[in-house]
Amino acid sequence: MTELKDLNTKEIPTWCPGCGDFMILASIKKAVADMNLNPSEVVVVSGIGCSAGLPHWIETYGFHSIHGRAIPVATGIKLANHGLTVIVVSGDGDGYGIGLNHLIHAMRRNLDITFIGHNNQIYGLTLGQTSPTSTQGAKTVSTPHGSIETPINPLSLGLASGATFVARGYAGNTTQLTDLIVKGTKHRGFALIDVFQPCVTWNKINTFDFFKQRVYDLNSEKFNTSDLNAAFSRCQELGERIPTGLFYQTETDTYSDDLPQLKEKPLVKQNITNVDIKSVLNKYK
Amino acid sequence: MILMKDFVNWKIGGEAGYGILSVGVMFGKFCTRNGLFAFNSSEFPSLVRGGHNTVQLIVKKTPALSQYFEVNLLVALNAETIEKHLNELSSDAAIIFDGKEIDIKKYKTKKSHVLIDIPLTEIAVRHGKKIMRNTVSLGASIALLGLEFDKLEQLIKEAFAGKKDALIPINIAAAKEGFNFIKNRNIKFNYQLKEQKQKNHIFINANDAFSLGAVKSGLKFVAEYPMTPSSSILSFMAAHELQYDIVVKQTEDEIAAMNMIIGGGFAGARSLTATSGGGFSLMVEALGLAGMTETPAVVVESQRPGPSTGLPTMTEQGDLMFALNASQGEFPRMIIAPGDVTEAFEAGLNSFNFAEKYQLLVLVLLDKYISEGNTTVKEFDYSKFKINRGKLLTKAPKNYLRYAFTSDGISPRVLPGTLGTVYKANGDEHNEKGVSDESEENRIKMMNKRMKKLDVLKKELPEPKLYGDKNAKISLIAWGSTKGIILEAINELQKQKIKVNFLHYNYVFPLKEKKLLELIKKSKKVLLVENNMTSQFGKLIAQETGILFKNKLLKYTGRQFYPHEIVNAVRKLK
Numbered sequence: 001m002t003e004l005k006d007l008n009t010k011e012i013p014t015w016c017p018g019c020g021d022f023m024i025l026a027s028i029k030k031a032v033a034d035m036n037l038n039p040s041e042v043v044v045v046s047g048i049g050c051s052a053g054l055p056h057w058i059e060t061y062g063f064h065s066i067h068g069r070a071i072p073v074a075t076g077i078k079l080a081n082h083g084l085t086v087i088v089v090s091g092d093g094d095g096y097g098i099g100l101n102h103l104i105h106a107m108r109r110n111l112d113i114t115f116i117g118h119n120n121q122i123y124g125l126t127l128g129q130t131s132p133t134s135t136q137g138a139k140t141v142s143t144p145h146g147s148i149e150t151p152i153n154p155l156s157l158g159l160a161s162g163a164t165f166v167a168r169g170y171a172g173n174t175t176q177l178t179d180l181i182v183k184g185t186k187h188r189g190f191a192l193i194d195v196f197q198p199c200v201t202w203n204k205i206n207t208f209d210f211f212k213q214r215v216y217d218l219n220s221e222k223f224n225t226s227d228l229n230a231a232f233s234r235c236q237e238l239g240e241r242i243p244t245g246l247f248y249q250t251e252t253d254t255y256s257d258d259l260p261q262l263k264e265k266p267l268v269k270q271n272i273t274n275v276d277i278k279s280v281l282n283k284y285k
Numbered sequence: 286m287i288l289m290k291d292f293v294n295w296k297i298g299g300e301a302g303y304g305i306l307s308v309g310v311m312f313g314k315f316c317t318r319n320g321l322f323a324f325n326s327s328e329f330p331s332l333v334r335g336g337h338n339t340v341q342l343i344v345k346k347t348p349a350l351s352q353y354f355e356v357n358l359l360v361a362l363n364a365e366t367i368e369k370h371l372n373e374l375s376s377d378a379a380i381i382f383d384g385k386e387i388d389i390k391k392y393k394t395k396k397s398h399v400l401i402d403i404p405l406t407e408i409a410v411r412h413g414k415k416i417m418r419n420t421v422s423l424g425a426s427i428a429l430l431g432l433e434f435d436k437l438e439q440l441i442k443e444a445f446a447g448k449k450d451a452l453i454p455i456n457i458a459a460a461k462e463g464f465n466f467i468k469n470r471n472i473k474f475n476y477q478l479k480e481q482k483q484k485n486h487i488f489i490n491a492n493d494a495f496s497l498g499a500v501k502s503g504l505k506f507v508a509e510y511p512m513t514p515s516s517s518i519l520s521f522m523a524a525h526e527l528q529y530d531i532v533v534k535q536t537e538d539e540i541a542a543m544n545m546i547i548g549g550g551f552a553g554a555r556s557l558t559a560t561s562g563g564g565f566s567l568m569v570e571a572l573g574l575a576g577m578t579e580t581p582a583v584v585v586e587s588q589r590p591g592p593s594t595g596l597p598t599m600t601e602q603g604d605l606m607f608a609l610n611a612s613q614g615e616f617p618r619m620i621i622a623p624g625d626v627t628e629a630f631e632a633g634l635n636s637f638n639f640a641e642k643y644q645l646l647v648l649v650l651l652d653k654y655i656s657e658g659n660t661t662v663k664e665f666d667y668s669k670f671k672i673n674r675g676k677l678l679t680k681a682p683k684n685y686l687r688y689a690f691t692s693d694g695i696s697p698r699v700l701p702g703t704l705g706t707v708y709k710a711n712g713d714e715h716n717e718k719g720v721s722d723e724s725e726e727n728r729i730k731m732m733n734k735r736m737k738k739l740d741v742l743k744k745e746l747p748e749p750k751l752y753g754d755k756n757a758k759i760s761l762i763a764w765g766s767t768k769g770i771i772l773e774a775i776n777e778l779q780k781q782k783i784k785v786n787f788l789h790y791n792y793v794f795p796l797k798e799k800k801l802l803e804l805i806k807k808s809k810k811v812l813l814v815e816n817n818m819t820s821q822f823g824k825l826i827a828q829e830t831g832i833l834f835k836n837k838l839l840k841y842t843g844r845q846f847y848p849h850e851i852v853n854a855v856r857k858l859k
Contacts (some may be wrong), residue, residue: 062711281664
């Protein structure tokens with residue numbers, strides 16, 4: 001049995017007191033324990049940013065990589081050993097900015113990876129610049145006169161890119177977030193879980209109070225999570241009421257399912273001694 | 286008396302899409318099966334159709350190690366071929382052309398040239414399509430050179446077997462007609478080849494040779510974004526992915542490719558990416574990640590002339606300094622620069638052992654000339670090859686530390702999924718456990734630990750190979766793909782009674798200095814030869830030894846050297 005305490009590390013998170021990242025970490029730990037995953041068979045992969053410290057504070061294997069590249073590193077890990085549970089923790093800068101290209105392609109590939117986007121709509125670690133999800137007009141240190149750009153909507157991007165599991169959590173609701181992480185990890189395919197994660201230091205607009213007044217559970221009403229169009233429509237709802245929960249899920253082959261090379265065993269378990277190259281060499285005669 | 290010659294330098298020219306590259310490879314294989322040695326090189330613009338393309342093939346009784354300048358048999362599929370290459374012809378060269386398409390009188394051919402007007406298009410179209418002019422001219426070429434037809438028939442069968450069976454009889458018929466066209470006429474041609482005893486040889490280029498070596502060494506994962514001249518590594522791997530259970534991923538960009546192989550290497554699969562300078566530029570940040578996390582990774586960088594897009598289908602040794610210094614900070618890396626296809630095979634075979642044993646980044650520098658230059662060589666010998674995965678443990682010891690300090694700087698490694706432990710791979714400076722640690726004490730220890738691996742690796746590496754006369758007073762020094770050209774030049778110089786030796790670096794970094802220092806002490810004149818503008822290897826030697834070169838032969842036209850350029854430079858040294 002994997003218990004919550006097994007996932008605790010000696011190291012203590014360095015996030016600002018009250019940061020939404022604490023709740024995401026707690027939810028991931030709870031999900032791993034609830035699923036009874038062996039910590040030695042889980043790899044948490046991060047890039048750079050506030051979210052990226054997370055692998056250090058959960059007692060599983062971890063890879064703290066470089067800015068925006070958690071997804072390709074995770075892709076390599078998953079393709080090399082698809083027996084591992086691979087969770088990517090990223091942020092709105094890391095995942096939706098510098099690393100966006102990888103995210104789109106990972107979604108259309110349907111690799112069996114869980115992506116958790118710590119979306120605080122601001123660059124925290126670099127001290128308060130605008131982010132791809134900052135609301136239009138948001139005043140930050142890099143947009144003192146207000147952000148001009150339309151923010152990225154990670155959910156509609158995921159739906160358009162062929163993600164097979166698209167959800168939104170809120171750091172202030174760890175019960176729901178844990179449930180979404182469990183469902184997303186169990187989902188066979190790419191799970192995009194965007195998480196509203198208030199930055200208590202830099203984002204004075206999208207605060208816990210802001211979300212508390214607006215979020216509601218989409219799945220508490222009769223919502224059909226296999227209806228792509230309905231999911232598209234509901235994820236645009238970002239005004240006075242903001243839905244959270246599972247927006248869309250569909251079952252299809254994962255990338256690994258479609259690789260005959262992986263049918264018998266993961267790459268890392270295959271025997272690499274005595275590879276016979278004679279027949280190929282003969283073609284050059 | 287006419288002196289008969291037992292070699293030929295054959296060149297075919299025409300537009301892209303004329304099937305020139307494929308016929309060049311077929312001719313090389315044909316010669317190889319005849320027990321002869323061939324070396325091919327090609328020149329083409331960055332186009333799929335049109336432009337001017339040439340393939341050259343030197344064929345000899347003895348090993349053909351490089352391209353040659355002087356052409357003895359020119360096949361002109363368009364007029365431009367004659368216009369552009371007339372000045373390369375030997376005085377007794379032959380030109381095969383179609384008089385209905387090319388007015389040969391317009392060109393200043395010599396009386397001594399053998400002009401052979403063959404209705405290439407008419408024959409090709411009658412048997413099938415115009416593109417088959419390539420096969421007609423190949424049939425004619427082998428007849429002119431005095432070789433038999435049967436082996437060509439077999440090669441055509443093999444080339445089209447399976448998917449394009451219908452093309453077999455028509456191509457054989459077209460080639461045969463080209464062959465008979467020559468046989469039925471009494472044409473005197475000074476260059477005559479003879480079948481030699483079969484020698485179990487292969488005809489292969491460095492990209493394929495490296496790939497085969499990599500497959501043999503247990504490669505399991507390839508992530509690559511296509512870029513000339515490295516792309517054939519991707520297609521080779523994709524073609525064999527099911528045969529060898531290799532996962533081959535064409536990625537969204539080179540950044541993804543490099544980071545994916547870091548993930549693959551971390552998880553324990555022998556992982557490879559290949560690219561050229563532009564793509565390598567995109568990989569740069571991740572190179573340091575491999576260095577910092579001590580993840581084994583192998584990267585092939587097949588160089589082409591930059592900066593920027595530069596000359597995308599041409600060749601240069603222009604990225605050595607870049608490969609040596611790419612990525613911020615200081616971390617160990619290894620650079621191998623194979624000099625020929627056999628060394629490329631060995632690089633494929635051994636790179637993954639080096640990468641896993643030392644848990645570091647291995648860069649293999651090829652270039653267009655060697656990546657695409659097919660060569661007849663002895664079948665590769667891998668009988669002694671053994672996989673060495675270094676300090677890879679299947680079980681985690683108690684209190685396991687991934688980055689434990691050791692005497693050789695190499696820490697025992699367990700793979701994620703190994704039960705009873707966990708650890709973090711971390712791009713931030715970290716302690717033995719992988720946890721971020723910014724203290725001065727830890728920083729110094731960790732930097733020393735990582736760099737220590739380079740010292741240990743350097744001890745294991747062989748000294749560079751010395752070719753030619755040990756006691757010669759003139760020494761040439763070079764690295765990578767200029768090897769064959771210099772060896773051919775040495776042979777020529779020997780005929781001219783000029784004694785020369787040549788130190789060739791296949792393992793470029795960490796740099797072995799002992800033999801170099803001995804040689805420089807002994808030699809009266811030393812010439813550094815590089816296919817770049819700023820003598821990058823010379824800079825590396827200066828950096829490591831303090832030695833500065835007075836004499837340098839540098840070429841940066843986007844083309845590789847010819848042997849006569851080396852010969853002339855050596856003669857001028859006197």
